[in-house]
Amino acid sequence: MIEIENVHKSFDGHAVLKGVSLTIPNGKVLALIGASGCGKSVLLKHVAGLMTPDQGRILIDDQDIASSRGKPLRALRERLGFLFQGGALFDSMSIFENVAFPLKEKTRLSDSVIRSRVFDELDRVGLAGSEFKYPSQISGGMVKRAALARALVRDPEIMLFDEPTTGLDPVIGHAILKLIDECHQKLSFTGIVVTHEIPRVFSIVDRVAMLHEGTVTAEGSPQELSASKDPAVQAFVGQEETREGGK
Amino acid sequence: MNAVRKLGTYTLGHLYRMGTMGLFLVRMLVYTVIPPVKFTRLLRQIRFIGFQSLLVIFLTGAFSGMVLGFQGFYTLSRFGSEAFLGPMVGLSLIKELGPVITALMVTGRAGSAIAAEIGIMRISEQVDALELMGLNPYRYLMVPNFLAALICLPLLTALFDVVGIFGGYMIGGKLLGVGSGTYFMEMANYVEMSDIMEGVYKSLSFGIIISWVCCFKGFYASIFTGFGAEGVSKATTQAVVLSSVLILVWDYFMTSLLF
Incomplete structure (x- = not known):
């Protein structure tokens, strides 16, 4: 279970989070919504321990x-998977090497087992055939899928998704969300999706929380x-729903 | 009052950076002595810092030695001491020019690339990704660079010295008529083991400076030099400038200490 208790964070005197509290029970997924720059990604990085x-x-x-x-921090992080907004794939490694990297570094699995797990994972995210391409040689949607495969390859208990569909066209965005849902059904992770x-x-x-002006409104x-x-929620959700409907 | 506040903020900012840089070096040293060492990455960095610097070291070594041959012959001939060209070229290269020019060349060729690589990894969240896998970025990024620089700098310096000495011989011996026996025998008479060790100590310390400064500048690219590509470019420039200045300043202190 993830419990966020009264979290405050300021940057150069500007308060971004002003007492955020949230609870995500085991196996449940929470969507974190809110206007751009309201602190969603900052909160997610706090959950990952990348910010204090x-x-x-x-x-x-x-x-x-x-x-x-x-x-203790490394042990906690080993239970986490994080899908970064830009993928954060190691650009000097192929897609195969990127997905295999956490297994090679953190497990004692043999090369053949690692190879078969990586191929399975890449197959699951629809990247079969692109294993030996480099991140710069594939599209944004493929980068996101490769990053998802890397995040999921060690079956994390907690998954954090930072804008998994940003910058993708609606069809690929939908496919990524579907993929996240399928992975959740299979792995039952506890998750936060910004x-x-x-x-x-x-x-x-399972649940949705809206951040507005540094607090959960x-x-x-x-x-x-x-x-x-709530007018703030309606203003945001209504507008986004209308935009989605128009797509 | 405002000026005092600005001066205080400026001073505190610099003290904070210096403290962070000091702690960074301590962490790098600690993770160097605590196993495991990532050998694959270490070998890759030895290839990058050492092997791929060979051409530039051969070229600069040869021409430095040739220039020393000309200048040394010109100066010594005024005193009728052309026979001492060998020791002059040898001592200048082994004690001073070899370690310093090699370190400056490695800074320009490999140090800048190290700072840029780590800086790009920082701004594209690859360093965060490493940490989130429960992996230590010092062990993966800093220690291999640090060890590779420690291994490669003395070897590259030795090659620079050898090529430079032969460069000096080509000018002094083949062009200006100093006998090969005189050139090399006088060098053997006057160059002592302590002179060679001085060059080794210097090149080792320059290896520490290059890897420390360049890794630090890259690792803190988005924090101390600004965001995005501009932050990385500033970090890379600062890494080269600071490393070069520190090499020359530290060279003075080492020389006065070992004099």
């Missing part, structure tokens, strides 16, 4: 990732958020 809050705690199964250092894909993301998540099931009378 000025105040507050982030508990992963009762262990505070913000105050963890060294081995996204603007409203309402499409509503079909693959609304939280509930996708249906509850859609039916919310």
Whole structure:
């Protein structure tokens, strides 16, 4: 279970997070929505332990990732998978090497087992045949899928997705969301998806939280958020739904 | 009052950077002595810093030695001491020019690339990806560069010295008429083991400076030099300039210490 408790964060005196609290039960996926620059990605990086809050705690199964250092932090991170906005694939490695990298470095699996797992994973995300291409040789959608394969290859208990469909056309964006849903069905990870894909993301998540001006202004099931009378939520969700409808 | 505040902020900012840089070196040293070492990456970096610098080291070594041959002969002939051309070229190269020019060449060729590579990995979140896999970026990125620089700098310096000495001989011996026996025998008489060791100590310390500064500048590219491509380009420039300045300053202190 992920528990975000009263997290505050400022950059150069500008408060981005002003007391964010959220709970994501085991096996559930939460969509984190909100306007650009409202601190969604910052909050996600706090959950991954890549940023430290000025105040507050982030508990992963009762262990505070913000105050963890060294081995305990590495042990917590080994349970995490993170899909970066730009993929963050190692550009000097092929797609195969990228996906195999965490297995080679963190497990004692034989080369043949690693090879078959990587091929399976790449097949699952639809990248069979592109194994030996480099990140610069493939499209944005393929980079996202390769990054997803790398994040999932060690079967993480927690998955964090930072705008998995940003910059992709609607068809590929939809395919990525579908893929995330399929992986969730199979692996039952606990997840947070930072996204603007409203309402499409509503079909693959259990709960939705909206960040506005540094705090969680609304939280509930996708249906509850859609039916919310809160003007800030309506202004955002309604607008995004209209835009999605027009696509 | 405003000027005092600005001066204070400026000073504190610099102290903070220097402290961060010092801690970075300590971490790099600690992870160097704590196994495991990533041998594949180490070999790759030895190839990059060492093997791929060979051409530039041969070229600069040869021409430095040839220039020394001309200048040394011109100066010594004024005193009728052309016979000492060998020791002059040898000592100048082994004690001073070899380690310094090699270090400056490696900084320009490999150090800048190291800073740019790590800087790009930083801004494209590849370093974050490493950390999120539970892997230590120091062990993967810094230690192989550090060890490779420590291994390669003395070897490249030795090659520079040898090529330079032969360059000096080509000018002094073949062109200006100093006998090969005189050139090499006088060199053997006057160059001592302590002179060679001085060059080795210098090249080792320059290896530490290059890997430390270039890795640091790349690793903190988005924090100290700004974001995006501009941040990486600034970090790369700063890495080369700071490494070069530190090499020359440190060379002075080493020379006065070993004099």
